[in-house]
Amino acid sequence: MNASEQATNLELASKIATVVNLFKFQFPDAKSDLKPWKNDPETRELVDPDSIDIGFHFPGISKSWRSRSVLIQIRFHQDPITNLRRAIGIEVAGFDHRGEAWRLSTVENWNIVGESVPSLQIGDKLKQFCRQILELFNEKSEV
Template identity: 80%
Template sequence: MATNLEFASKIAAVVNLFKFEFPDARSDLKPWTNDPQTRELVDPDSIDIGFHFPGISKSWRSRSILIQIRFYQDPVNGSRRAIGVEVAGFTHLGEQWRLSTVENWNFVGATQPSEEVGEKLKNFCRQILELFNKSSE
């Protein structure tokens, strides 16, 4: 999706926003394995970024975070907008929780991040949507 400098800069800004709030995280711009089954699942209209923590974070209740920024391209005017952010937390046991900005912004899953981390994460999602949807004029 990083087809031009502006878009690539916005992806880098997302990584920096996350690392500003959570400096221990290590970013992964290619969070998927490169096999046929995985490639079938990857949404071509999204940006997927992984973040990994050293060990399992008690406040996150996970070790890895997958962020998927979903886009919609208007067929009439060609504009591209971010329509939502999906965030999931994983441990060695698999997905532990999920947050979607598409519906009600609530966490669902076996566990949930702490309230403080949850609020920071929701604010991060708001910043992502603002970043990708603000006009470049």
């Protein structure tokens, strides 16, 4: 779900802003997009209500990124017993003019896969960024 729609309280809004700042600290040329999904019926059917989705766009196509845009999806799960909502993983996808060029998932082995993957240096920074997001959303305070 678009990050702009998920910012329903001060704590969540602050954490979303922190995610944007963490990304821009690592990748200063990126422009953030808190509404990466269109607001039409077809798109609404595909959107995961248990995620916070943020897009980032770069000027031109970066050789080290091998993409022009990146979509970050922070996935959550609400524990029915403790009622705590925790970040359970992050999906990152890079897009170029052809569509999805590569993908990173923190759910399994943290490998970046695709036809045109980013450089090792970018991959390492991206994985560090994902670790920071998981720490941020899984602090003791409730999301």
